Amino acid sequence: MIASIKPIIQNMPSIGLKEMDSVALMKRIDTKFMIPTDKLSSILNAVFDHYRVLEIDNKRIMSYSSQYFDTSVKDFYHDHHNGKINRMKVRIRKYMDSNLAFLEIKKKDGKGYTTKYRTRIEDFEHILSLKSNAFIEKATSKVLTLEHSIFNDFSRITLVNNDLNERVTIDFNLSFTKDQEVKSLDKIIIVEVKQEGVNRNSPIIQALRNNREYPFSISKYCIGVLQHFQDVKYNRFKKKLLTIKKISA
Numbered sequence: 001m002i003a004s005i006k007p008i009i010q011n012m013p014s015i016g017l018k019e020m021d022s023v024a025l026m027k028r029i030d031t032k033f034m035i036p037t038d039k040l041s042s043i044l045n046a047v048f049d050h051y052r053v054l055e056i057d058n059k060r061i062m063s064y065s066s067q068y069f070d071t072s073v074k075d076f077y078h079d080h081h082n083g084k085i086n087r088m089k090v091r092i093r094k095y096m097d098s099n100l101a102f103l104e105i106k107k108k109d110g111k112g113y114t115t116k117y118r119t120r121i122e123d124f125e126h127i128l129s130l131k132s133n134a135f136i137e138k139a140t141s142k143v144l145t146l147e148h149s150i151f152n153d154f155s156r157i158t159l160v161n162n163d164l165n166e167r168v169t170i171d172f173n174l175s176f177t178k179d180q181e182v183k184s185l186d187k188i189i190i191v192e193v194k195q196e197g198v199n200r201n202s203p204i205i206q207a208l209r210n211n212r213e214y215p216f217s218i219s220k221y222c223i224g225v226l227q228h229f230q231d232v233k234y235n236r237f238k239k240k241l242l243t244i245k246k247i248s249a
Contacts, residue, residue, distance in 0.1 A: 002061070005157075008044045014055035015160050023160055023167050025194050027115045033191040033208050034216040036247045037172065040189055046207035047159075051168065054158035056097065063096040064171075065153045067124045068221045069146040074232055077225045080218075081236055085110040089221055090136060090146060092124050103132050105139045112198075150224045151177040161202070167194045168204050176224035183227040187248050190220065216240065 035043070053060050069090045070076045079087040087108050094101040104118040117139040125132060126148050137143055153175045159168040169192045175184040193204055200206075208214070218240050226234055226241060234241065 004041045009053055009060050012053045015052040017056055028194045029112055029198050030114050031193045031215050033213050035189050035213050037187055037189055039211050043207045047203045050162055050203040051159040062156050064156050065094045067092040067151050068149045070149040080222050081233055152220050152224050165196050176227050178228040
């Protein structure tokens with residue numbers, strides 16, 4: 001898959017990390033899609049003239065690792081599964097190429113907006129530090145008892161729209177780790193379109209629709225939980241699990 005998309009990505013205009021500040025979109029609407037790897041080349045070709053690709057130290061495909069935290073009974077997972085309007089995720093995200101790590105809280109509200117809070121930390125924390133817990137309490141206005149849940153590793157391409165306040169992340173080479181057991185989903189790509197407000201005229205959304213790909217609302221965290229935990233509710237995710245299995249076959 002990398003061999004087929006690398007020439008496209010390498011020929012796109014680039015954008016640097018500092019320029020990305022203007023499209024940080026810490027409060028935004030996220031629209032997710034799950035697509036098979038063999039569709040990515042045609043989609044990238046279709047939007048080639050509309051986006052720039054993030055480049056850092058001459059790299060355009062970055063490696064990421066995320067450590068997710070949840071309560072002992074997986075409240076964050078179940079809130080998503082049950083369709084709770086106001087929900088959150090807590091994770092440490094590490095940018096492997098630059099060795100930078102951030103504690104991040106993502107909160108989704110009743111209007112569909114996602115707000116992200118983050119702070120720089122040293123590295124992954126198997127047990128959250130006092131400083132990290134204080135940051136979580138300040139961001140959420142809650143005292144939460146959280147524990148390590150799973151790790152998620154993936155590769156990412158980030159696109160920035162030339163005309164709209166919009167970013168697009170393309171995640172692939174997905175794997176999920178719990179207690180050294182790794183589950184890989186290497187035939188799946190997650191495309192996430194991040195906008196100030198829903199704009200269906202976005203070139204990437206139009207290209208996905210033209211390829212018969214439609215929004216697919218499930219988080220990487222929930223996918224990872226479904227791969228590793230047998231005792232969680234999943235009835236509302238059954239159709240999504242079938243889609244994942246179909247693409248992965």
